[in-house]
Amino acid sequence: MAFDYDKYLRPGKLPHIWCPGCGHGIVMKGLIRAMDTLNLKKEETAVVSGIGCASRLPGYIDCCTLHTAHGRAAAFATGVKMAKPEMNVILVGGDGDGTAIGGNHFIHACRRNINMTYIIMNNYIYGMTGGQFSPCTPTGAKASTTPYGNPDPGFDIAKLAIGAGATFVARGTAFHANQIDKLIAEAIQHKGFSVVEILDDCPTTYGRRNKYKSVIEMMNRLKDVAVPVKAAEKMTAEQLQGKVLTGVLYKDETKPEYTAEYAKVIERATAAK
Amino acid sequence: MEKKLPKIEIIEKYCKGCHICVEFCPKDVLEMKGFYASVKNLEACIKCMQCELRCPDFAIKVITE
Amino acid sequence: MSKKVAFLQGNEAAAHGALYAGCNFFAGYPITPSTEVSEVLSGELPKIGGKFMQMEDEIAAMAAILGASLTGAKVLTSTSGPGLSLKQELIGYGCIAEIPCVVYNVMRGGPSTGMPTGPSQSDVMCAKWGTHGDHPAICLVPASVQETYEEIIRAFNLSEKYRTPVMVMPDEIVAHMRERVVFPEQGEIEVVPRKSPTVPPEQYKPYDTSFGDVPPLAAFGSGYKFHVTGLNKAADGFPTTKASLVQAEEERQVRKVDANVDDIVTFEEYMLDDAEVVVVAYGSTSRSARYAVNVAREQGIKAGMFRIKTFWPFPDKQIKALAGKVKGFVIPEMNLGMCSLELERCAQGKAPVLGIFRVDGEPINPDQILDKIKEVK
Ligand SMILES: Cc1ncc(C[n+]2csc(CCOP(=O)(O)OP(=O)(O)O)c2C)c(N)n1
Numbered sequence: 001m002a003f004d005y006d007k008y009l010r011p012g013k014l015p016h017i018w019c020p021g022c023g024h025g026i027v028m029k030g031l032i033r034a035m036d037t038l039n040l041k042k043e044e045t046a047v048v049s050g051i052g053c054a055s056r057l058p059g060y061i062d063c064c065t066l067h068t069a070h071g072r073a074a075a076f077a078t079g080v081k082m083a084k085p086e087m088n089v090i091l092v093g094g095d096g097d098g099t100a101i102g103g104n105h106f107i108h109a110c111r112r113n114i115n116m117t118y119i120i121m122n123n124y125i126y127g128m129t130g131g132q133f134s135p136c137t138p139t140g141a142k143a144s145t146t147p148y149g150n151p152d153p154g155f156d157i158a159k160l161a162i163g164a165g166a167t168f169v170a171r172g173t174a175f176h177a178n179q180i181d182k183l184i185a186e187a188i189q190h191k192g193f194s195v196v197e198i199l200d201d202c203p204t205t206y207g208r209r210n211k212y213k214s215v216i217e218m219m220n221r222l223k224d225v226a227v228p229v230k231a232a233e234k235m236t237a238e239q240l241q242g243k244v245l246t247g248v249l250y251k252d253e254t255k256p257e258y259t260a261e262y263a264k265v266i267e268r269a270t271a272a273k
Numbered sequence: 274m275e276k277k278l279p280k281i282e283i284i285e286k287y288c289k290g291c292h293i294c295v296e297f298c299p300k301d302v303l304e305m306k307g308f309y310a311s312v313k314n315l316e317a318c319i320k321c322m323q324c325e326l327r328c329p330d331f332a333i334k335v336i337t338e
Numbered sequence: 339m340s341k342k343v344a345f346l347q348g349n350e351a352a353a354h355g356a357l358y359a360g361c362n363f364f365a366g367y368p369i370t371p372s373t374e375v376s377e378v379l380s381g382e383l384p385k386i387g388g389k390f391m392q393m394e395d396e397i398a399a400m401a402a403i404l405g406a407s408l409t410g411a412k413v414l415t416s417t418s419g420p421g422l423s424l425k426q427e428l429i430g431y432g433c434i435a436e437i438p439c440v441v442y443n444v445m446r447g448g449p450s451t452g453m454p455t456g457p458s459q460s461d462v463m464c465a466k467w468g469t470h471g472d473h474p475a476i477c478l479v480p481a482s483v484q485e486t487y488e489e490i491i492r493a494f495n496l497s498e499k500y501r502t503p504v505m506v507m508p509d510e511i512v513a514h515m516r517e518r519v520v521f522p523e524q525g526e527i528e529v530v531p532r533k534s535p536t537v538p539p540e541q542y543k544p545y546d547t548s549f550g551d552v553p554p555l556a557a558f559g560s561g562y563k564f565h566v567t568g569l570n571k572a573a574d575g576f577p578t579t580k581a582s583l584v585q586a587e588e589e590r591q592v593r594k595v596d597a598n599v600d601d602i603v604t605f606e607e608y609m610l611d612d613a614e615v616v617v618v619a620y621g622s623t624s625r626s627a628r629y630a631v632n633v634a635r636e637q638g639i640k641a642g643m644f645r646i647k648t649f650w651p652f653p654d655k656q657i658k659a660l661a662g663k664v665k666g667f668v669i670p671e672m673n674l675g676m677c678s679l680e681l682e683r684c685a686q687g688k689a690p691v692l693g694i695f696r697v698d699g700e701p702i703n704p705d706q707i708l709d710k711i712k713e714v715k
């Protein structure tokens with residue numbers, strides 16, 4: 001049966017602002033299916049973002065939504081979650097928002113292991129401002145500010161998250177739409193800071209400059225580079241050259257979760273009183 | 274057994290003509306007609322839902338039982 | 339029953355005043371000379387089930403209090419100069435999204451790292467012009483430890499009443515000196531609660547001006563769901579670029595303060611009745627000024643003091659009235675003439691403004707002020 005997205009969409013807001021073929025819409029649909037799977041209560045759920053095309057997502061979701069400033073989603077969300085730990089807090093945003101200007105907040109949310117889920121839509125570019133390179137733009141790629149090819153090496157968001165202390169890290173792609181909701185649902189259910197990176201496309205500012213003839217070619221690339229973690233186990237290093245692992249990459253259920261730890265601080269403080 | 278065909282609904286006011294549904298349909302059910310996606314061969318549809326899942330714009334619905 | 343009394347530092351008093359006002363969420367980042375606020379609240383807040391967070395930087399701290407405030411918490415952050423600069427973008431966010439919060443900033447020498455332990459009054463312009471765009475600004479400048487305690491409470495009240503960020507800015511001297519504080523009894527000082535919506539969730543609009551210039555603010559997680567953004571927004575909270583709406587909303591945000599200056603602006607008039615020379619002073623500098631005025635009076639000079647307690651909105655009306663009556667103003671301040679500019683604006687050439695500007699980390703002493711009083715002819 002066709003899925004009923006209306007349940008979590010604000011009425012009257014479609015069509016959304018994203019360009020034809022922009023993967024952000026595919027991710028938003030995945031998020032909605034995950035919310036539906038978990039039957040999240042709209043009034044008890046906050047969706048928080050920074051600034052960028054990806055960060056416009058909360059405006060469409062019929063929950064408590066907070067479109068903050070560039071890079072600051074994780075910090076605002078930390079305030080929401082700490083003040084009301086019973087709320088589900090979901091962060092969404094782009095690669096630039098999360099790993100450049102918001103990189104500090106991102107790694108510290110990982111470190112605290114605060115029970116929130118962060119969905120990063122990695123389209124390898126600053127889409128909203130017209131295609132300047134981001135910390136995730138591949139070396140050599142063309143962006144509006146790398147006319148001779150990008151000299152910068154890029155971040156591996158998943159490794160960054162794991163290294164910083166996140167306890168659930170997954171990766172999917174906009175092509176593998178069917179998997180997105182499952183990864184997000186598992187991430188939301190995880191008690192701790194969970195990161196879901198979705199490899200995405202920006203046909204308008206990235207595809208065009210990097211010789212992708214259409215969004216279809218960009219989708220095909222996602223299809224080709226993605227290797228599920230299970231399949232990768234049976235592959236040689238050579239075969240994995242240029243591939244990107246997808247699925248649940250890391251899970252640790254032993255590290256204490258921050259709001260629970262803070263509840264203990266309150267207990268100790270009140271006992272001492 | 275008679276095969277039950279789905280109903281494929283394309284909401285033109287949402288469709289941005291990106292071709293994604295058309296290109297990745299495994300059974301070549303869909304085509305672009307002018308700017309919008311449209312159904313060309315409903316008989317072939319296997320109700321895999323790939324088109325609906327991948328449409329970034331909430332513009333295509335595969336309605337089955 | 340006799341009142342509770344303590345010997346406190348300005349910063350400690352600020353923390354206790356915040357607790358009196360019902361503060362239950364603090365986020366900050368350590369910086370001299372404001373750190374004591376964090377130190378006190380890290381101990382006190384958990385005792386009442388409140389939350390204390392030391393964030394990764396001042397921007398994060400500002401973001402966290404705004405997020406927490408949207409859930410209905412009463413929130414505070416504390417910082418000093420460099421941290422205030424970092425917070426500016428999000429102070430603007432608080433203004434446009436209309437989120438109550440209190441920013442406590444201890445003024446130290448600047449710009450940049452400047453003089454971390456030296457007193458200063460050079461952030462007063464930053465309090466109004468620090469964030470970009472037109473926006474309302476409220477900034478209180480206490481001159482004693484007791485007043486710091488009380489002004490923090492007033493700051494919380496104003497931020498709730500007008501749904502906007504409020505700053506409290508003692509200079510380093512006030513923040514670090516120790517004085518006797520008499521704690522008010524429970525209920526003795528009014529604590530203003532947030533205006534909550536009276537309409538059911540399906541009818542709620544976060545910027546519904548049919549309730550006046552200050553629309554009620556629902557809390558996330560209380561059954562209401564709504565959208566908050568830093569973009570120009572319509573009554574329903576969603577972004578708009580409609581010219582007439584943007585203009586009206588910007589004007590309303592500023593009007594919340596401009597139309598209520600009489601409710602917000604506070605000051606002290608000291609020996610002004612027959613004063614011919616008026617020393618305008620604020621913060622710790624006003625303590626030297628009071629002394630200088632007393633000495634001047636002993637010497638037969640008709641001096642008085644107008645002490646600014648609310649720096650923003652500026653007491654335009656009062657200064658304008660004085661300008662028509664006096665021979666001149668003397669303005670001692672620990673910066674290179676910030677308040678002085680405001681005085682000149684208000685005096686409109688009717689009375690000269692003589693400044694004493696010190697940025698060497700030393701307080702302005704009464705002799706300097708007295709000498710200046712004598713220069714007014
Ligand atoms: C403080 C600040 N600096 C810069 C900008 C401009 N800006 C807006 S969105 C953006 C990049 C967004 O890129 P990304 O997060 O990857 O999202 P995308 O648009 O690609 O989805 C930038 C640089 C801003 N809004 N605020």
Ligand code: SF4
Binds near residue numbers: 022023054127201
């Ligand atoms: S510019 Fe790129 S990221 Fe932004 S909406 Fe268009 S395709 Fe998507």
Ligand code: SF4
Binds near residue numbers: 300303318325
């Ligand atoms: S459901 Fe599958 S087979 Fe049918 S039109 Fe969609 S993609 Fe093609």
Ligand code: SF4
Binds near residue numbers: 287
């Ligand atoms: S995927 Fe959606 S938007 Fe794109 S052509 Fe098909 S129906 Fe239209």
Ligand SMILES: [Mg+2]
Binds near residue numbers: 094096121122124127
């Ligand atoms: Mg991007």
